[in-house]
Amino acid sequence: MEEIRHEGGTPPAKPLKRGAVLAVIENPFAGAYHEDIQGFMKDLEPLGLDMARRLIEALGGNAGAIEGYGKGAIVGQAGEVEHGALWHVPGGYAMREALGNAKAIVPSTKKVGAAGTRLDVPVTHIDASYVRSHFDAMEVGLADAPRANEMVLALVMTTGARIHARVGGLKAEDIKGEDGLR
Template sequence: MPDVEIRKILTTVEEVFHEGGPRANVPYRRAAIVAVIANPYAGEYVEDIQPFMEDLKPLGVMMAQRLVEALGGDSSVVEGYGKGAIVGLEGEVEHGALWHAPGGYAMREVLGGSKAIVPSTKKVGGPGTRLDVPVTHTDASYVRSHFDAIEVGLNDAPRAREMAVVLVMTTGARVHDRAGGLAAKDIKGEDGLR
């Protein structure tokens, strides 16, 4: 496979100080990075598509590093993550599934070996399609305070023969978390769940 062809990259950081309740001293930060890339399988059915996952690995690492930098450069502040893909109209949802391993393992590597599964979503759509990317705690999927979603999308992407691959990270619990369940301070860190 040829190198991954990138058309554009968008990085955003949102700071949430409150949602109608008490103002947080330190805002909850939510960051997303979207890379719009050429889809080498667009327009035809290809049986063996897995080699592209290997090609996507360096992109995943670069995107994860940029997210950490956008959040201040210290990976220890990252407590939540997720990933996703929007596949252009000449592709298929399975092409977006190729992002699972390169995107997820890249974030785990950059964050120092997080244990929880990286939640994911994908869909096929045209330019302007929006995607809600799920977020869970980096070390324990059952930590309710970190359940979130970050909406991403670009007005001109993905074009029919492109994919928009996405990584997201957050810096902690939702700003007014009070839904109960396992607290981050009580994570055992044994299985990625609790």
């Protein structure tokens, strides 16, 4: 959890909260190439929902206060980046569902790395990907994971725009909410 109260300029009226929840799981595909891996996405759905709900709770318990989100995965060295891609659907849809049908695609990143690898998880507005004030990232990682046969799965949420966002573009209050873009 992070609470940002100042970032140059005048302190904001309301601090920005950013939070991440991470899970370390065994990678069932580590160590060998497997052609058919898609079924594992279904297995990850309950974990995604649990993580999303826990993160909302950690950020104050009000899903309506969440304005930004993102997801990511770090795959241990006996795996491949495609194993991290298995988190796209269960991680993304879990957050969208827990937040009441958020419209925007959940931005994502993934990579293969050793224990201690860090990951910058991209963040965008939950209802419109073109809201520049909410373009952000949160660095996540664990000192002892992922081991070679593990994956670290991450969800990130924020309660607002970057402090002092002022680069123009679509404003959150002008979102149409039709297509997840604008």
